[in-house]
Amino acid sequence: MEPEKDSDFDDSNNTHMECYNDSTASESERKSSENKMFADCNCDSISDVTPSDLKFDKETRNFSKKVKKIEHILSKSVINVKKLRALAVSEGGLVNDKIRKTAWPLLLELKPVDDADSPTEEELLRHPEHQQVVLDVNRSLKRFPPGIPLEQRLALQNQLTLLILKVVTAHPRLHYYQGYHDVAVTLLLVTGKEASYQILEKLSTHHLKDCMEPTMEKTYQLLNYIYPLIKYQNVAVYDYLEKSGLGTMFALPWFLTWFGHSLNQYKDVVRLYDYFLASEPLVPLYVCAVIVAFRSKEILDTPCDMANLHCLLSQIPDDLPFEKILIRASKLYKNYPPHIIEKDVQERLRKEEDQRKHEFALRQKRMNQNLPFVWRVISHFDPNRRLPIWAADHTRYIPPQFSGYRYLVATATVAVGIYAFYLKAVEAAPVWDMSYS
Known part of the structure; x- marks a missing residue:
């Protein structure tokens, strides 16, 4: 079945994607203001620096009415989480980081907790995965704001390391994976040290729990949801990818990091986090499938082999219309929720296991000869x-x-x-x- 043609996929209606360009200053002015802002920051109190200071978000008039709606909800003593989630999912998401800092914990229905019993820094640094966390955090430079002074970047990296170690220390059954730091850094930059711990802990024990198993077997199984979802949108693309033997590894970083590792635009990352934090745990897989189907022409124009297609799909274009993609993902989830496609997923896993055993038997036979x-x-x-x-x-x-x-x-x-x-x-x-x- 070919994907339906939605009128909302017309680029002319995508005001959200344009709003970041209309009101921005020139590149030289932007860099000058960034450098001045960072020069004025006190590195010792970096945990108190708000994400907006680091991100330079600008509220746009396109979403001024939406901002007022969100602020009205947040001003209430009892938060209407259902309405807040609906606004987070809808076009524009939560608009800016000032709102996100307050709203993200509320989307998960988290409340401030006493931090008195948290482990000391010395205890955290004794965690067996400490060295791997440090290596990954040191490679996360591109995730920090441009022009940030060295001292401030090092302080942020230290906070990020301790944030990750705090979660995996508090929950010994959770196992750190490469890419987890991409999730953690987004939460840290937007919500700060305390709130980011609560959010990361919640995600680690709920949304991302299967990714934090001792092995990646469950994660691999979950990635197989993508192919039935592609088939429901575009059979031609599904058949082409199956013929190539591509598999699902191209989507691994998308799912593990909620696209934080794969996107170059910060605004796209936080927009997706608005959407995912307000959605069910498997929704990122639906977004993966929609992105693949959305790029159908590119896929069908690429040679039908694993190497070429993996190379194509592992790079996400900067100009993807994410608002349209999220609309389609919501429709896909509504029409084909996880329990509907579970049978297709299990059948796919069974065939892959049979194929693996067959290939292993052939290798043994060749050796025995x-x-x-x-x-x-x-x-x-x-x-x-x-x-x-x-x-x-x-x-x-x-x-x-x-x-x-x-x-x-x-x-x-x-x-x-x-x-x-x-x-x-x-x-x-x-x-x-x-x-x-």
Whole structure:
């Protein structure tokens, strides 16, 4: 079934995507104001610096009425979470970081808690995953505001490291994964140190809990929701991707980081976070599927092989109309909620498992075909003999037709043994290639 053509996919109606350009100053003026603002900041009190100081968000007149609606909801002693979520999902999201700082915790119905029992910094730094967290955080420079002074960036990175370690220390069953820091840094920059911990803890034990298992097996299984969702939108694209053997690894960083690792525009990242924080946990997979279907022409114009298609899809264009994509994702979720497509997902997983077993059996068969001669040689070898096989009298132990290859036979024996051990290890513990860099 071809995807429906929505009138709301006309670029001329996408005022949200234009509002960030109309009211901005020139590049030189922007950089000058950034440098002045950072020069005035006290690095020692960086945790008190509001995200708007770091992000330079500007409220636009396009959403002035919406801002008033949101502020009215937030001013009440009892927050109408349902209305707040509806506004977060609708066009423009929560508009700016000043609102997000207050609204994001409320979308998850979080309340301030006493932080008295939190572990000390020394305890956090003893966590076994501390070094990996530090390595990932040090690679997250592009996620910080441009022009930020070195001292301030280092302070933010330290806060980010401690934020992550605090969550995984408080919940020992949670396992840090590469990309988790992309989620954490977005929350930290928008909501600050205290609120970001509450949000990250909630997401880690709810929305992202399957990603924080000891292995990525559950995450891999969840990614298989994408293909049925693509099929419901565009059968031609679905068939093309299946024929290529692409798989789902292209979408791994999208799902693990809520697109934080893959998008270049900060405004797009926080807009998606508005949407995801107000939605069900599997909604990011629906957005993944819509993005793929939305790029159908590019996909069908790309050679039908895994390498080319993975290269295409792993790079998300900066000009994607996310407001339109989110509208379509909402419709897709309404028409095909997770319980409706569960059967399709399980069938896909079963076929992939059967294929994996078949390929493994073929590898074993090919290996076994080369073993008879090796085993014949070994059967003639005297276990009490101290000399290695390649020092033996080859006319006695090796058939004449192979007499010139005694060194090759010895090397092959060792190699086959190592290879057999490797195959046993692979069979006992399958390893998924979950890298996304």
